[in-house]
Amino acid sequence: MSSNGIKRSRQRERIYHVLRRTREHPTAEWIFERVREELPKISLGTVYRNLHVLAKQGMVRELDFGEGTKRYDAFLSPHYHFVCEQCGTVKDLEVAPLADVNERIQQLVPELIHAHKLDFYGTCANCQAAS
Amino acid sequence: MSSNGIKRSRQRERIYHVLRRTREHPTAEWIFERVREELPKISLGTVYRNLHVLAKQGMVRELDFGEGTKRYDAFLSPHYHFVCEQCGTVKDLEVAPLADVNERIQQLVPELIHAHKLDFYGTCANCQAAS
């Protein structure tokens, strides 16, 4: 009876697998190219559809850094991101989330706060070396 | 000699004026509709072009909350934003920015941190009342 209206598919499994194997926070296009190596007939539309399914199931997170293209992440432990302003790379920050931020702000405003999103911007180690 | 290659234009002035008069963090489309009331022939392309000019001049800030549409803000004092997950409204938070965040993270990572972006998500006062 575990019918939640979702059937497994080779495509979705490959998409998730590819995402699990990288730390690059890739775009749908990037995932498409990788999965395509194994399933040459897959279409970009299928990649998008499945990324949404996975996101709805909570297996994948959608990221948006205002670049005009969304990125995806299969590593769900709460963590912040660092975006290099030179090369665009996105890195996970291995730092515990600031536990008290929501409460500190909550005390000051009438809005009911559920979550926060914190991104850092700067120059990555690579780009520092190259300058 | 103050020729930086930019000439004034009625359109740009009206766009900035409209943005200065609202706290709604509007989209280009919204600004377009407002300015249009005074300059009926203005085109959406002109709005986008001028928003970019103003942003480059540092008179306007471009905001992106991952909604698929950018928003614009003429209030430049550093502040955080609150996005209502029900109605989509964006509010400025009248709270001093967390001064130590960059340094706290900087000590823990090799990346060179210039800035951070912190947004809050939840339910606004209006939507709380309506539920």
Add this chain to the structure above:
DNA sequence: ATACATGCAAATCATTTGCGCAGTC
């Protein structure tokens, strides 16, 4: 057998751009 999922192509939405004309310096 009955959904749900896919591939393909066309559609959508926000934003950008080329071009000939108009406005500013």
Add this chain to the structure above:
DNA sequence: GACTGCGCAAATGATTTGCATGTAT
């Protein structure tokens, strides 16, 4: 007059969707 900005319409790029067919349960 030289150069920047405009309006318009067409182009772009990311993402979504309709539809006929394929696949999982």
